[in-house]
Amino acid sequence: RYLHIKGGLVVNHDNSALSDVLIDSETGKIIQVGGNFDDYVPPHTRVIDAHDKLVMPGGIDPHTHLDMPFMGSVTCDDFFSGQAAAAAGGTTMHIDFALPVAHDLVKGLEEWKKKAESSCIDYSFHMAVTQWNNKTYRDMAHIVAQGINSFKFFMAYKGALMVNDEEMINGFERCGQLGALPQVHAENGDAVTWGQTEMIRLGVKGPEGHALSRPSVLEGEATGRAIRLAAYVGVPLYVVHVMSIEALEEVAKARLRGQRVIGEPVVSGLALNESVMWDPDWEVAARYVMSPPIRAAEHGKALREALSRGVLQLVATDHAVFTSVQKAAGRGDFRLIPNGVNGIEERIHVVWQTMVNSGLMTSSDFVRATSTAAAQAFNIFPKKGLIAPGSDADVIVLDPNQEHTISASTHHSRIDSNVYEGMNIKGKVVMTISRGRVVWEHGKLNVTRGSGHFVPLPPFGPLYEGLSKQQTSIQLPQRYGPTPVRRAGAEADGQSEGRHEEL
Numbered sequence: 001r002y003l004h005i006k007g008g009l010v011v012n013h014d015n016s017a018l019s020d021v022l023i024d025s026e027t028g029k030i031i032q033v034g035g036n037f038d039d040y041v042p043p044h045t046r047v048i049d050a051h052d053k054l055v056m057p058g059g060i061d062p063h064t065h066l067d068m069p070f071m072g073s074v075t076c077d078d079f080f081s082g083q084a085a086a087a088a089g090g091t092t093m094h095i096d097f098a099l100p101v102a103h104d105l106v107k108g109l110e111e112w113k114k115k116a117e118s119s120c121i122d123y124s125f126h127m128a129v130t131q132w133n134n135k136t137y138r139d140m141a142h143i144v145a146q147g148i149n150s151f152k153f154f155m156a157y158k159g160a161l162m163v164n165d166e167e168m169i170n171g172f173e174r175c176g177q178l179g180a181l182p183q184v185h186a187e188n189g190d191a192v193t194w195g196q197t198e199m200i201r202l203g204v205k206g207p208e209g210h211a212l213s214r215p216s217v218l219e220g221e222a223t224g225r226a227i228r229l230a231a232y233v234g235v236p237l238y239v240v241h242v243m244s245i246e247a248l249e250e251v252a253k254a255r256l257r258g259q260r261v262i263g264e265p266v267v268s269g270l271a272l273n274e275s276v277m278w279d280p281d282w283e284v285a286a287r288y289v290m291s292p293p294i295r296a297a298e299h300g301k302a303l304r305e306a307l308s309r310g311v312l313q314l315v316a317t318d319h320a321v322f323t324s325v326q327k328a329a330g331r332g333d334f335r336l337i338p339n340g341v342n343g344i345e346e347r348i349h350v351v352w353q354t355m356v357n358s359g360l361m362t363s364s365d366f367v368r369a370t371s372t373a374a375a376q377a378f379n380i381f382p383k384k385g386l387i388a389p390g391s392d393a394d395v396i397v398l399d400p401n402q403e404h405t406i407s408a409s410t411h412h413s414r415i416d417s418n419v420y421e422g423m424n425i426k427g428k429v430v431m432t433i434s435r436g437r438v439v440w441e442h443g444k445l446n447v448t449r450g451s452g453h454f455v456p457l458p459p460f461g462p463l464y465e466g467l468s469k470q471q472t473s474i475q476l477p478q479r480y481g482p483t484p485v486r487r488a489g490a491e492a493d494g495q496s497e498g499r500h501e502e503l
């Protein structure tokens, strides 16, 4: 019934110490963290030797797309296969993007809950808003009541998921009322469409056209616009998949102004560069097509540095996988290549290699960026993201000396390629514990369909604390408590008007 992890270096976001950890597998909780507590270990305890290893909170991937219909395909990892891959890579929770069904948020969430019934690790959802009307306004409250505390606005994918500024502003305002965190996919969708048409006109129809049609300036513009509109409406903002210098500079400037903006780089943006989209083999080049695109090497370098300095806060994957057959839909026209790359299994190892082994991050910084910061942003800390008594027993054991090579031939995702193919990593997750159950050990998965729990995310998380008292450089009209000027001869003012139907 109990697991006693013995002799490891327990690493949390704020400290690390040689400690034993005692876990109750039945309740799925950590019950004790301390020195050597051999004397107190209850019967029915399995001892796990963690000498010379690091014992850390399981990874939380705040950005995935499992079983998602997108661009005429459906991502090939469902909740079971994607989560099994996650467990094999040391991730014990993820937050997936539920999409509305025909713009209906409530139907969308129902659908995603069904998809997630096969789960084998813990999970939660963000909800996308793809249209604005009175029903959206009402439904957002129902969604929050069901344990979702973030809404995503796509500023790209014109004609599909994209919203315009008016829709986004209304959605932001509603997020503020409900204590939910607005998130943006920040690219100027109109300009992307123009760029795509231009590429086709010039005869650039291969995957390189994808990169050329959505340059970083369009990401910077949309990031800056979303940030300014969030300040205007008075809400915090979470920018997903920050892929460029232009976008990260907008995040940095906003944070300097005191605005509450979280910037999320993804593993592909940190570790890869765009040259792969010029590969002479179409199938290879198409593997790397995602949006915003993987950029030139200097962007990756800047993103790694920004992450190491806390300008960007946490690392996700945007795991959205399509097989080579699915990608082939865009053979004659890059606009039809389903966008997305893998990462749910590789994130922990690639971040360890590129950030910790390179000296850019300490192991505590690593824990913050891969686990704790997501738990805090989505208001489930210290239940998740911490090794401490009372926290969920989502724990990984990492051997910093074990070397391995990433390959599609050994990964657990259903995708038939791997964008990190051949990458050598020093440091390996040798054990993953999910809610007190060992789900990955000795290179073997031991996962059970349906054992994963939905984790409700409460509204009004830390990003909302004291927010109304904050002054930003962009002044809200409401902050002045505007009163109309009484003018002689003008009609008396009536009741103020509500912007939306009340519930």
Ligand SMILES: NC(=O)NCCC(=O)O
Residues within 6 Å of the ligand: 065, 185, 289, 290, 291, 292, 318, 320, 339, 340, 341
């Ligand atoms: N990122 C990507 O290319 N696919 C998934 C959808 C999204 O996050 O934009």
Ligand SMILES: [Zn+2]
Residues within 6 Å of the ligand: 185, 240, 241, 291, 292
């Ligand atoms: Zn996106």
Ligand SMILES: [Zn+2]
Residues within 6 Å of the ligand: 063, 064, 065, 318, 320
């Ligand atoms: Zn995404």
